[in-house]
Amino acid sequence: MAIERDLLRDRLDRATAHLDPPFAVVDLGALDTNAAALVDLAAGKPVRVASKSVRSHDLLTRVLRRPGWRGVLAFTLPEAIRLVRAEVSDDVVVAYPTADRAALAELAGDPELAAAVTLMVDDPAQLDLVDAVRAPGQRPELRVCLDLDASWRPLRGVHVGVRRSPVHSATAAGAFAATVAGRRGFRLVGVMAYEAQIAGLGDAPPGQALRGTVIRAVQRRSYRELLARRGAAVDAVREHADLEFVNGGGTGSLAATSADPAVTEVTAGSGLYGPTLFDAYRAWRPVPAAFFACSVVRRPAPGVATVLGGGWVASGPAERSRLPRPWLPAGLRLVGTEGAGEVQTPLTGAAADRLRVGDRVWFRHAKAGEVCERVNELHLVDGEAVVAAVPTYRGAGWAFL
Known part of the structure; x- marks a missing residue:
């Protein structure tokens, strides 16, 4: 070494x-090696590139030209609009809800943008905000994706994972899908469930063997619970929407997430550059x-x-x-x-x-x-x-x- x-x-x-x-450099040989390895880990499911982990128009384009990569997971709506206008991709999902009224007005005023960008939602108030910017009859139908909270809650008051969506159960997912279906001007096209406690947490922290053992045990149990809950949630949503995609995972959980039959695509980004946080993973470590x-x-x-x-x-x-x-x-x-x-x-x-x-x-x-x-x-x-x-x-x- x-x-x-x-x-x-x-x-x-x-x-x-x-x-x-x-100055900063990217070693193209290592980048391409990582990109190929991530596709292999996805086991035939398309990989959506997380733009937050790349932040370069040229490198996003390079990755998307490779077999197995399709679409972008952006981190803000203004970014998604820029990527579409720059012809990086015509399939951009915004990973987080937005309250950017100017960007929403731009999206709602352009049918081509509206067809290329998918908004993330998990609360009717977010739909209300969009309607306040431009009413349903005055805009094209907007594509939305339901953010299903993927955290693990083994006991009352215990929360393992990040604090994302208020939609956690299959029942809540179905109810929210019904709400979207009943609203003019929106079309529910996707579900996303990012299991941060698995994908974003290294299971082999250096010099912390006991902590690593605990993390791996938690991740195994969390994965089993999510496997059942995500499948049930997707079924509940499909009763109200014709889903185009079910997205999950990240670099740290790509193989496990792609094995979930409910998931149709996975996301990766950090594994392209190979930062130090991923030195703490056992399943796969990217080349720096x-x-x-x-x-x-x-x-x-x-x-x-x-x-x-x-x-x-x-x-x-x-x-x-x-x-x-x-x-x-x-x-x-x-x-x-x-x-x-x-x-x-x-x-x-x-x-x-x-x-x-x-x-x-x-x-x-x-x-x-x-x-x-x-x-x-x-x-x-x-x-x-x-x-x-x-x-x-x-x-x-x-x-x-």
């Missing part, structure tokens, strides 16, 4: 010798494909090398797992009292004394697409050369959250 990382460092250093840090480089600018003491910047911290709970990880050269670690700083990041470890002012340290981000909020472009590395520089959402002037 150490030798492979040394070779990777040498290759990335040679390919980007003409660039001044900080996205990195960012920082320059060593001083040596404040023996055994310490300090880089400029580096504090690209991921969202989520404020804990160490959200910090970027110094990856190349191998044998570096963050300093506990400083962590990853906005303007400087001191590093220690066996490799620190071998670093000199001007050398590069390559980091991996804890999450996938969030690295794109820090740079205007991604340098695409193929073998030992940078073959292109493509804009991130930020570089294209796309700011959605």
